[in-house]
Amino acid sequence: MSEPKTPQAWANQISAILNAVLGTDRFPVDVSDVAKEISRSRFADDPITLVKGADLPGFEGALYPAPPGKKGWGILYNNTIRSPGRICFTLAHEFGHYLLHRRTSPQGIQCGQENVALGSLDSDRETQKRMEKEADTFAAYLLMPFDDFRRQINPRETVDMDRLSACAERYGVSLIAVIRRWLEYTEKRAVLVVSREGFILWSYSSEPARKTKAVFRTYGCDPIEIPPASLAANPSDSLTDTRTGVDLPINVWFAEEEVKEMAVPSEQYDFVISLLLLKDRDRHPGLEGEPEEDAYDCLMKITDSR
Numbered sequence: 157m158s159e160p161k162t163p164q165a166w167a168n169q170i171s172a173i174l175n176a177v178l179g180t181d182r183f184p185v186d187v188s189d190v191a192k193e194i195s196r197s198r199f200a201d202d203p204i205t206l207v208k209g210a211d212l213p214g215f216e217g218a219l220y221p222a223p224p225g226k227k228g229w230g231i232l233y234n235n236t237i238r239s240p241g242r243i244c245f246t247l248a249h250e251f252g253h254y255l256l257h258r259r260t261s262p263q264g265i266q267c268g269q270e271n272v273a274l275g276s277l278d279s280d281r282e283t284q285k286r287m288e289k290e291a292d293t294f295a296a297y298l299l300m301p302f303d304d305f306r307r308q309i310n311p312r313e314t315v316d317m318d319r320l321s322a323c324a325e326r327y328g329v330s331l332i333a334v335i336r337r338w339l340e341y342t343e344k345r346a347v348l349v350v351s352r353e354g355f356i357l358w359s360y361s362s363e364p365a366r367k368t369k370a371v372f373r374t375y376g377c378d379p380i381e382i383p384p385a386s387l388a389a390n391p392s393d394s395l396t397d398t399r400t401g402v403d404l405p406i407n408v409w410f411a412e413e414e415v416k417e418m419a420v421p422s423e424q425y426d427f428v429i430s431l432l433l434l435k436d437r438d439r440h441p442g443l444e445g446e447p448e449e450d451a452y453d454c455l456m457k458i459t460d461s462r
């Protein structure tokens with residue numbers, strides 16, 4: 157088997173192996189096992205021999221070469237992380253670094269919680285950003301393959317928080333990670349807004365939403381206040397309503413757009429996750445839409461890891 161060159165191709169190749177061995181109903185992925193098995197069979201002289209929690213102050217996870225005289229690599233995650241979903245994503249992220257970057261970073265890679273700049277010990281900032289993004293892409297493809305996700309939720313189907321939570325459970329990842337992934341393939345106009353203390357921390361829009369300018373730009377701009385009439389600003393007593401969605405009139409979130417908003421607190425109750433669903437709309441031919449926001453990966457790490 158030839159060695160894949162991209163994060164997607166690596167994850168797809170491993171997914172195909174897992175499908176063949178375990179069948180398609182095989183989630184969540186046991187990253188620790190898979191990393192050890194795959195690395196041993198593909199790179200017998202240079203395998204991952206250790207995966208464990210460790211005291212890593214200031215780091216989310218790390219990929220380290222074995223001490224001198226020993227062969228192989230170790231994946232470590234910060235043992236103060238309480239969220240199993242976050243640990244799973246971190247392990248997959250570090251496995252991605254192993255597959256894609258260990259040869260160019262022989263001293264190892266440390267991954268920070270609040271910014272990606274820690275990155276590799278051997279490379280410049282732009283390279284580090286690219287490597288972090290590639291490791292995140294690998295993790296998302298490995299843990300939540302689109303073919304399986306599309307079977308759980310059809311791209312044309314609408315969703316609510318309960319269905320998305322069920323997928324988070326299936327894949328062993330956080331609710332935010334699963335919503336972010338759903339937004340990558342859904343044909344619905346939908347926007348994820350993560351807010352804290354009245355301000356948007358970051359936001360991500362599905363492609364159909366971006367094409368119709370339903371985006372919040374948070375990187376390099378003044379902070380955006382959440383609308384006073386939104387669910388995010390008014391945590392409700394009625395949990396059911398906020399999980400299934402409340403219809404909000406035009407001009408609450410977007411001018412001239414009605415929005416169905418669902419909102420839930422994060423696992424640690426320190427920020428609010430809102431999902432905004434907009435009405436289907438015919439694509440406007442020739443409309444360029446908004447580009448994807450680049451800061452997302454970094455920002456997602458901040459909010460997703462606490």
Ligand SMILES: [Zn+2]
Nearest residue numbers: 266267288291
């Ligand atoms: Zn990393």
